[in-house]
Amino acid sequence: MTTVPEDTAATSTPRIGWYVHHHGHGHVARFLAVRPHVDAHVTVFSSMTPPSPLPERTDWVRLPIDNAVEDHDGRVLDPYAAEPTAGGRLHWAPLGHRGHRERLSLIAANAASLDAFVVDVSAEVAVFVRLLGLPLALFSQPGPRTDAPHRLAFDVANVIICPWPEGAHDLSAFGDAQARLHTVGGISRHAGRERAEVERGSVLLLGGIGEAAERPAVWHTLTARFPDVSWRSAGFLPDTFADDPWDAICRAEVVISAAGQNSVADIAAAGRPAIVVPQERPFEEQVTTARALEGDGLAVSLGSWPDPDAIGEALDRARSTAPRWESWRVDSAAVSAAELIRGLARPVGVEA
Template identity: 40%
Template sequence: MIGYYIHHHGTGHRVRASSICAALEAPVTALSSAPVDPGGPFVDRVRLARDDRGSSPENPTADGALHWVPAHDVGLRTRMSRIASWVDATRPSLMVVDVSVEVAAFVRLLGVPVVMIAMPGERTDPAHRLGYRLADHIVAAWPQAMYDPEWLREFAHKTTFVGGISRFDGRASAAGPASSRPRILVLSGTAVTVGDVRRCAHVHRDYRWQALGVPGAPWIEDPWPELCGADVVVSDAGQNSVAEIAAARRPAIVIAQPRPFGEQSATAHSLASGGLAVSIPQWPEVTRWPALLDRALALGGDSWVRWQTAGAATRAAAVIDSLAKRAESAP
């Protein structure tokens, strides 16, 4: 059995976990504070208590040694106790952690080998260094040729760069008929509202504008047809968003959102430097859109092949399965 800890923030960690675990040979139990849908690639689910519901967290970083361990927090105590009980009863061969330094350190102290999912950005603080040092292996879900951070090179001997992991990998294109008016798809995470998109549509009528997931716009579970049919995609620089655009091979404008440790800024910079997408720091003035869209269309979408989404989840699963088998065969 493999345990897979899934961070509760957003949906990206869950989507990535599902993609990887669908390709695993070993059975997997999901452990998370977020609800994990029934069915799918998990044989079991362990719902963990939240540890961020206290009104006044006391020394949550343990004087800078960790990221989030508020003293005397009932949720933290309950979630760690639940993890320990599961480990004791199940005796997993290893634990995949995406992402929590505290969970990685805790299960390693229980004697369980750990695979850490790396995140972009500046991860040089003591807590991240502890997590990566404790990890038996690190999986980086991006191509090394496009982004090779200096802080990760210390752990090169135990790091595998698998490429961008997309739930749409291998899915046939769903592009519709071509149109004389380029279609611009604005996705959630770009810190705009549907009103901002409507203003663009009013001023720039030579383009067709569509928003998905932004406040005031519809949300759909399967945006693949819309992605494939877009002439330009406007998105944040989150790992899942980028991987999905890469899988669809669409021209893109990425707007890095503020995230801890500069996660999205690092990704956006690597995309712009590599000529994969246009990167801008914020939603632009409405008059700037034609020039930005022309730049994105000129880049095209063919270069996205370098983000290596094809087979990325399978490559990650192969690493994890190999480590699990090694752990199971150990005396």
């Protein structure tokens, strides 16, 4: 069982736990954006492979996966058939699943050495660490999250961090928790970096848009239909994923991207015209974001993909815009989130 090293467990410097969800790359990217501004030792809990190099004063506890089919002495346990929602009160807590139990056990084993905890994102982990008596900062995502598990997580969180600017989304779904909600702006690890010069006529396809198996054919169609465009890929085509796509984003005359929080924040940091193609996600996360961006004149929202006619029209619209991305508040967002997190790492009733 992995635990915090003894030589760093007892220290005057605060210790903060941080749960990083393993779906996609967005949650770890957000961690890497905020972490440099948090003056504390941080222990990350995640099923993801740790980034290399790890930030200074950071431990990484690798958690087992909790959604894999398991073999129990010849018996097959399918977690999807093991009452994972507890009758709709939870999102994911399959009965009898060793991987799930081990995940929470590893967090509990380290809890005594921690002063606060950040969850990005999981309703179950949020409630669990609050039951352990740890002050809780919870990252949220856009969309109508009025279901019972989300409401419970919002209710027990000390601080709810929303990585979008004030006014971008309807916050009524948070109910009474709005009093503990902070819209810090879009969080990008590229905020403040020097921008490369734009290459006129270039269009960047950033990240995962549409079905992975269909992307090579889409690429062929687009390059044939728009031969005057210099097409670029950063994560759209196989083997083009970049740990640091910053220069590619900055050089693009137009960026076409999914409407995930981190992709939008990175485009905002680069100040580029954009077309966002909302992908199907739980609670309409990306549809909600795309609608907000279109409404504020920050990006063109494209609902039909990969329709070449619609893409051509969207490119014309995007090229004619000068989006005021400063309204997305990328420059101060990571620092604001870090201040909220660091502020939790004091015992209740103890003055700074």
